[in-house]
Amino acid sequence: MNRRQVLLGGAALAAAPTGLLAQSGAEALTARAADMQLLPAKYGRTRIWGFDGTMPGPVLRVPQGGRVQRTLVNELPQATSIHWHGIRIDNAMDGVSGLTQEAVAPGGRFDYDFVAPDAGTYWYHAHNRSVEQVARGLYGALIVEEPVAPDVDEEDVLVLDDWLIDPATAQIDDDFEAMHDRSHAGRNGNFIAANGVYALTKPARQHERRRLRIINAANARIFELRLQGLDGWIMAYDGMPLAAPQAFGDYLLLGPGQRADVFVDVIADEGGEAHLLAVLDGQGLSQVKFDVTGRASLARRGMPTPLQDNTHDMVRLDGARQLTLDMEGGAMGGLRAATLDGKRLSFRRLVNEGQFWAFNGAIGRMEDAPLAQLERGEHVRLKIRNDTAFPHAMHLHGMHFHEIGENGALGPLRDTTLIFGDQTREIAFVADNPGNWLFHCHMLSHAASGMTTRIEVA
Numbered sequence: 339m340n341r342r343q344v345l346l347g348g349a350a351l352a353a354a355p356t357g358l359l360a361q362s363g364a365e366a367l368t369a370r371a372a373d374m375q376l377l378p379a380k381y382g383r384t385r386i387w388g389f390d391g392t393m394p395g396p397v398l399r400v401p402q403g404g405r406v407q408r409t410l411v412n413e414l415p416q417a418t419s420i421h422w423h424g425i426r427i428d429n430a431m432d433g434v435s436g437l438t439q440e441a442v443a444p445g446g447r448f449d450y451d452f453v454a455p456d457a458g459t460y461w462y463h464a465h466n467r468s469v470e471q472v473a474r475g476l477y478g479a480l481i482v483e484e485p486v487a488p489d490v491d492e493e494d495v496l497v498l499d500d501w502l503i504d505p506a507t508a509q510i511d512d513d514f515e516a517m518h519d520r521s522h523a524g525r526n527g528n529f530i531a532a533n534g535v536y537a538l539t540k541p542a543r544q545h546e547r548r549r550l551r552i553i554n555a556a557n558a559r560i561f562e563l564r565l566q567g568l569d570g571w572i573m574a575y576d577g578m579p580l581a582a583p584q585a586f587g588d589y590l591l592l593g594p595g596q597r598a599d600v601f602v603d604v605i606a607d608e609g610g611e612a613h614l615l616a617v618l619d620g621q622g623l624s625q626v627k628f629d630v631t632g633r634a635s636l637a638r639r640g641m642p643t644p645l646q647d648n649t650h651d652m653v654r655l656d657g658a659r660q661l662t663l664d665m666e667g668g669a670m671g672g673l674r675a676a677t678l679d680g681k682r683l684s685f686r687r688l689v690n691e692g693q694f695w696a697f698n699g700a701i702g703r704m705e706d707a708p709l710a711q712l713e714r715g716e717h718v719r720l721k722i723r724n725d726t727a728f729p730h731a732m733h734l735h736g737m738h739f740h741e742i743g744e745n746g747a748l749g750p751l752r753d754t755t756l757i758f759g760d761q762t763r764e765i766a767f768v769a770d771n772p773g774n775w776l777f778h779c780h781m782l783s784h785a786a787s788g789m790t791t792r793i794e795v796a
């Protein structure tokens with residue numbers, strides 16, 4: 339794609355891969371500001387930015403293998419773009435401003451047109467000035483349905499977020515570049531909500547089975563989720579089914595950008611209530627309350643059968659190309675100096691530049707040299723060493739990877755892996771999707787202050 343084509347805007351780009359003319363018929367997805375009642379009613383309304391003026395944006399649904407066609411219409415005061423997180427997508431449609439497309443200026447449009455090859459729970463979000471635009475509410479769920487619907491009674495799409503809001507004005511804190519957020523755990527909010535609703539409540543029946551599609555859309559928060567009056571199985575992570583359903587256990591950690599499909603059976607009595615809880619400061623806050631008003635059946639169903647697998651090439655660890663990523667920096671880290679713009683700068687100087695994190699000794703930025711240039715079809719293992727005091731949620735665009743277990747066994751396929759401080763995580767994948775793929779921390783303040791790189795696949 340040359341610069342002129344970029345300037346021509348979406349129509350030309352979208353037409354290129356498919357050979358179609360500009361589809362004026364594609365439905366719009368309009369990014370714009372709106373006011374919504376985010377906080378409890380005694381507070382005022384909050385100005386958000388949302389797709390179609392809602393937060394979360396509309397739930398987009400397509401069958402597996404189906405085509406998503408949407409025209410982004412930008413009615414914001416800022417340029418924007420849409421990234422389709424977790425989709426093994428055509429690179430030109432990946433929506434990364436400054437990498438796979440030019441940001442869409444206010445008043446502009448861009449036609450997104452791609453096929454969704456894998457069934458599962460995905461999401462879309464703004465990918466320009468993400469720290470700000472995601473914090474303002476520019477995201478929504480993208481659901482790719484299995485050809486054969488699994489055996490559940492109900493489905494709940496739950497987009498979780500925490501908001502940094504000044505209760506006096508009910509407005510979103512607009513210090514998006516706060517040094518403390520960049521250098522510590524990222525931008526964490528003071529108010530959490532599911533689907534933008536405080537105390538979301540739904541009717542339920544005893545013994546029914548519900549599919550919870552849980553999406554962590556927060557800028558930085560790691561959600562610790564618990565069940566009450568529900569008994570569940572984790573069926574999929576980041577859209578990709580587990581070979582065997584995994585008992586929910588005590589809690590589930592979901593880093594920013596990550597998703598889980600959880601099947602839950604309502605075990606609370608009729609007239610009682612059940613909850614999906616998020617633990618915040620040691621306190622379990624209800625994200626969804628299920629009012630149990632009737633009974634679906636006398637007894638519960640048996641164990642769920644696994645979701646139908648999405649076909650991936652099996653990665654071979656033997657002979658795989660070995661890559662390493664050493665992550666350093668942040669507050670309470672030992673980083674003394676790192677490279678920025680080809681110059682070696684002391685940590686003090688980096689702090690002045692608002693940069694705090696280094697990948698393999700250099701401040702990681704999209705415009706710098708890639709972490710790796712891979713041949714198409716190469717098998718890769720990547721060792722990520724988190725030598726910082728904070729957890730990070732590393733997200734690879736365009737491809738899913740396996741987490742490798744301690745014993746060398748292939749763990750679940752994911753697109754975002756959560757790595758705690760002083761932890762090392764090895765991942766492995768087949769570089770089967772050509773393009774220029776971002777690889778960054780989904781704690782968005784970190785991505786903007788040194789934790790961004792990319793992987794090129796020829």
Ligand code: C2O
Binds near residue numbers: 421463595733735780
């Ligand atoms: Cu969900 Cu590059 O992001």
Ligand code: CU
Binds near residue numbers: 729780781785789
């Ligand atoms: Cu991070």
